[in-house]
Amino acid sequence: MDDQLAVRLKAYEGRPAAVAGVGKDPVNAPMIRHWCEAMGDHNPVYRGPRAVAPPTMLQVWTMGGLSGHAGRAPAYEELLGLLDGAGYTAVVATDCEQEYMRPLRPGDEITFDTVIESVSARKTTRLGSGYFVTTRTDVRAGPERELAGTHRFRILKYAPAQPKPPAQQKPPAREDHRPRPVINRDNAGFWAGVERSRLLIQRCTACDTLRFPWLPGCTTCGSPEWDTVEASGEGTVFSYVVMHHPPFPAFDPPYAVGLIELAEGVRIVSNVVGVPYDKVRIGMPVRLEFRRYDEELTLPVFQGVAE
Incomplete structure (x- = not known):
């Protein structure tokens, strides 16, 4: 059929x-x-x-x-x-x-x-x-x-x-169910950089404006031409939330998700790690690291730096 x-x-x-x-x-x-x-x-x-x-x-x-x-x-x-x-x-x-x-x-x-x-x-x-x-x-x-x-x-x-009836359900493997990023023609270069432990920022070659997340054209001058610069990895917590709910098999709430302002001036959303969730503060310095979650998935996260 x-x-x-x-x-x-x-x-x-x-x-x-x-x-x-x-x-x-x-x-x-x-x-x-x-x-x-x-x-x-x-x-x-x-x-x-x-x-x-x-x-x-x-x-x-x-x-x-x-x-x-x-x-x-x-x-x-x-x-x-x-x-x-x-x-x-x-x-x-x-x-x-x-x-x-x-x-x-x-x-x-x-x-x-x-x-x-x-x-x-x-x-x-x-x-x-x-x-x-x-x-x-x-x-x-x-x-x-x-x-x-x-x-x-x-x-x-x-x-x-x-x-399925509850009796037939199997507990999901935690790492196997961690969400995968949606990769398309506009952001494939970013994720290729992550695989090489490089955090790449787009730069407009017409006006030198840096932009993140990756986009097909410059939001300042409209040019579609661009290259990349590698982030130094230094940044600060611009804002953050602490996730308590809903529960999800791949995560252990509560945990902190930060809007990180990189030294280059652009911002990225990622996890703040290495410090208790209730110790994360706006203005806290952070440093980039790459974590391998399984054989297919590497993600950029930010380690809190003690002042």
Whole structure:
């Protein structure tokens, strides 16, 4: 049954989900202003006569609202219906990826095409077993329909897992259940540095602004070009919380989680270790160390330094 279903699902790869879609509104300054206010982004490149739209608004200009879009192809709804009929009735959005080719400016008319890019093999997750479905939307702008960006959106269509009776449950292995970081094309270099016991900070090569966490572009000047500098490892506790609840198998509450201000001026969230949780204080000096939690996971943490 599953093999037959997998063959039918794979047949949808490459089929269109939307053809010659048209944005309901051109790129416009009011929407940009609302977005920036909601995000707390005060970058001047998003204002004035030469303004550009924030790159992460890429999907905004393609959204159809309650009435939807003309040009929708039936393949995507057919695919979801096929999964529903096979018992994979639940859905959760898992992630999205965006690539930017050219900035969008107020007045740009938007067109787009969406294709079903891939359907995974059946996967087993903690939510239940199901299939990851990825669509790719190519967003174009202007009369020449110049490619402005690509938006990939991924969902999991799954059959909810049935909880086991308490007698059948096994206590989870603590380290095996420690959460893993989500690694993507924007932050892969950071985690590669962690594996080499290096804490790397992005630096804009246009204006030299340091930034953390890693981002695809500079929040000061908008440049997408960057290199890295290695953190010295010295810092102070800028703020912190003590976690008491909820309990989680991989952790032993209470423990301190700090917002650490590095000597370079950027801030990072991590555990404060080596001192009792009730002795952590704002302004406490800390020093970076790398802890290996298992054969796959290394994390940067900060050791409290006695004054």
